[in-house]
Amino acid sequence: MTGQYGLNPTGCPKEREVLVRRPVRTLSVGILAVVLAAAGCSKNTGDDNATGSDQKATTQTATLADNSDGPAPEVPGAKKGGTVTIYTSGDFEHIDPQQNYVVPAQTTGTNLLYRSLTTYRENGDGKLEVVGDLATNTGEESNGGKTWKFTLKDGLKYEDGTAITAKDVAYGIARSFSPDLPNGPHWWAQWLSGDADYNKTYKGPYNGGALVPPNTQVPDDKTIIFNFPEPHADTPFAAALSTTAPVPQARDTKIQYDNRPFSSGPYKIQTYQRTQKMVLVRNQYWDPKTDPARHDYPDSYVVDFTRTAEQASQLLISDAGAAASSLTFQDMTIPASVYPKAVQSAKDRILTGPDQFVWQINFNTQRVTDLKVRQALNYAIDRQGLLKVWGSYAGDPGTTLLSPTTSGYQKYNAYDGGVTGNVEKAKELLGGKKVTLTYGYRNTERNQAIAAFLKSSFAPIGVNLNIQPIDEDQYYTVIGKKNNQFDMYMYGWGSDWPGAGTVIPPLWDGTRITPEGNNNTAYLNDPKTNAEVARILKLSDLTEQDKAWAALDKDIMTRLAPTIPVIYDKQTTLYGSKIGGIYLSAPYGNSGLNNLYVK
Structure with a gap:
């Protein structure tokens, strides 16, 4: 993924664990060998050269989750209410799930706006699982890793209360083939077509193209089956990309979908003023009992695209008003000109x-x-x-x-x-x-x-x-x-x-x-x-x-x-004193949003 670019709420972990997943292709995909790099956290002394280089590697194991049921585990001390403001550098290039491939937009989309076949369950304690998100599990493998079957959970709904179907998942993946939508991950298009040049025979659902991508079956509203030309043991991980987010055909506005994707997650877009701000409010039809990874503690999120990194950092250092329940994203690293002041005044609120x-x-x-x-x-x-x-x-x-x-x-x-x-x-x-x-x-x-x-x-x-x-x-x-x-x-x-x-x-x-x-x-x-x-x-x-x-x-x-x-x-960013549940997300290298709440 492209970057612009856990931790406990005090800002410095006992150990920072960066996951390196190795799918065991010769065995069941249910067990994965994991290398965790335990990286020393810098002490935030104000020294511009404090890079926290005291790193060592340990080896542990992780599993694909056996249980993908919701709701997500409650966050200690969390409560509902309040507004979280996110300062990020400039507008999102793409919030369309099939084009979303840059970290700030990716984190916002996958944590708040839409769901995918699988997702990551984490809370910053170093444990990270792949779980079924829309799907009941992380996929059923057969045919030597070439065939993968996913069954959707009951009770999945969009922001208007209509049911999410397997056909919508297939249609979303089909969109990712379109030359009109070229900027997202290409894994699914390449794997399903069996060719790096995935447009040789199929160019997506527009202009008369099939609504279901190649080598994909949708026998009913709850089932989607992928028959890859080659084995892909990594499929549970690829399924966590927003490429597999459902898109109802009736709501598809093609390249304009970037302006208003239809929500399947805990929040929906209330307003989106390009280059200015995006306001997200709760999706009343999102059912936490179906979601193993997300919460909807804040009443709303405001994504502010207008601040420079220095302005955002100064606001967060002041910790006054709305800034107290705000945070910066990966692309708003504390500027060198502000860093000494930040570690002097807000060292316990630096996510690093x-x-x-x-x-x-x-x-x-x-x-x-x-x-x-x-x-x-x-x-x-x-x-x-x-x-x-x-x-x-x-x-x-x-x-x-x-x-x-x-x-x-x-x-x-x-x-x-x-x-x-x-x-x-x-x-x-x-x-x-x-x-x-x-x-x-x-x-x-x-x-x-x-x-x-x-x-x-x-x-x-x-x-x-x-x-x-x-x-x-x-x-x-x-x-x-x-x-x-x-x-x-x-x-x-x-x-x-x-x-x-x-x-x-x-x-x-x-x-x-x-x-x-x-x-x-x-x-x-x-x-x-x-x-x-x-x-x-x-x-x-x-x-x-x-x-x-x-x-x-x-x-x-x-x-x-x-x-x-x-x-x-x-990652070196700031957050306000009223932000709870924050951690550094291992899959995204950014502030995780799924557990956030306003104190």
């Missing part, structure tokens, strides 16, 4: 801990075709300086494609220019050549500062970086277009269900490149890499898979240098 995101500066390899240029900039990157602009407390230097929290990660640095970069080595690679490149950046305070920093730091090696803003609510849409006019841009990615198989294939497999909605925004289309991705995905031994992903990670960087890995992300 490592997450699964890696931030990288991608080259558009269609345009930046000279390998030596890409290698030179990898040597020249000043990670120490960049982290100061980013906020050293909000990340650690990154040099790999895989996050340290991800199964298969191995530490290396293919272009070790030291912490501040090696200008002479970069100049040597360029051989005196002057290069002009266009860098597109998400138009926020933080990214403006990063763009300016990169421009100045690359100038000594003879690279003129022409920096150009992109509207923040269009950023991933713009750079996801194959014909975009930028040479470089920053890209954040976290695994959909942590494991290298949800990182390397979507980001670096060239067979998955489409005209729009690309996750491979480096537009790398290397035959050797493509073939290796295909080979690794067929391995049934997960230990061998891990080794192979690690080797491919290093090979891509060493041989092709399509990106500059720069930061392993850390």
Whole structure:
């Protein structure tokens, strides 16, 4: 998933657990091996370099839940009432469930607005289960992992009281095939079609297309069956993506569905003023007895898109009025200019801990075709300086494609220019050549500062970086277009269900490149890499898979240098004193909303 980017309510956990799920494909999918990275929490001393790097890994096990019944366990001390305000950086790119793939919108959608076949049950104590959400369980597997059957629960209703049916789930997945809706996860379309080019024979339900996607059966209103061409033991995890959220055909407004998705969750949209705010109120037809993971404690949620990170942080530090029951999202990390004041005045209200995101500066390899240029900039990157602009407390230097929290990660640095970069080595690679490149950046305070920093730091090696803003609510849409006019841009990615198989294939497999909605925004289309991705995905031994992903990670960087890995992300945001039930969500790397209440 793309990032913009538990904990107990005091802000610092005893141990932060980042899940790396490994489905056991050779056995029953009911048991999964889990690696938990117990990461030290920084002490919030005000030191900009306090990165909490005292991390260690432990190995535990987790299971797919045997019981998916609701209601969700009550949160101690929680009560109903009040309004929670969320400050997030700019409007959501997409709130349509089939296009929703950026963390702030994803958290809002999956926690509050709509339900999927499965979901995650967590409360910040380190225990995380996959449970049946709309479905009675996490799926029934047969045919060697190729066939998956889901049965819907009784009593599921939309915001108007009409019943949610299996046909609506199938229709939602069918929508994800549409070229008109290109920006969501592509797992379901690729798996059901058996092809990275999933539009060869089916383009969704519009313009006369079938209402049910390929290899899908809906024998009745309660049953949906998927017959994949290949085994997919990861299906319970993929089913937790909002791709499987139901959409009633009569309510489908196609690309306009982004403005008003129809609620199947505990809240519904009351008003949505683009670029200003979204107001959510309770969905009276949501039945907590059917929901194993969510609550509806607050009377309403207000998502405020108008504040800068500095303004939001100042409001939360003051803890006055509405700010006392507010929080910032992952994309509103405390700015470096405000951080010392935050730890002095509100250190017990800082949500902090490592997450699964890696931030990288991608080259558009269609345009930046000279390998030596890409290698030179990898040597020249000043990670120490960049982290100061980013906020050293909000990340650690990154040099790999895989996050340290991800199964298969191995530490290396293919272009070790030291912490501040090696200008002479970069100049040597360029051989005196002057290069002009266009860098597109998400138009926020933080990214403006990063763009300016990169421009100045690359100038000594003879690279003129022409920096150009992109509207923040269009950023991933713009750079996801194959014909975009930028040479470089920053890209954040976290695994959909942590494991290298949800990182390397979507980001670096060239067979998955489409005209729009690309996750491979480096537009790398290397035959050797493509073939290796295909080979690794067929391995049934997960230990061998891990080794192979690690080797491919290093090979891509060493041989092709399509990106500059720069930061392993850390969540560092603020919340008000009246916010209860907050924690850092492992699947999303963001503040979990399902247990929130106003004290």
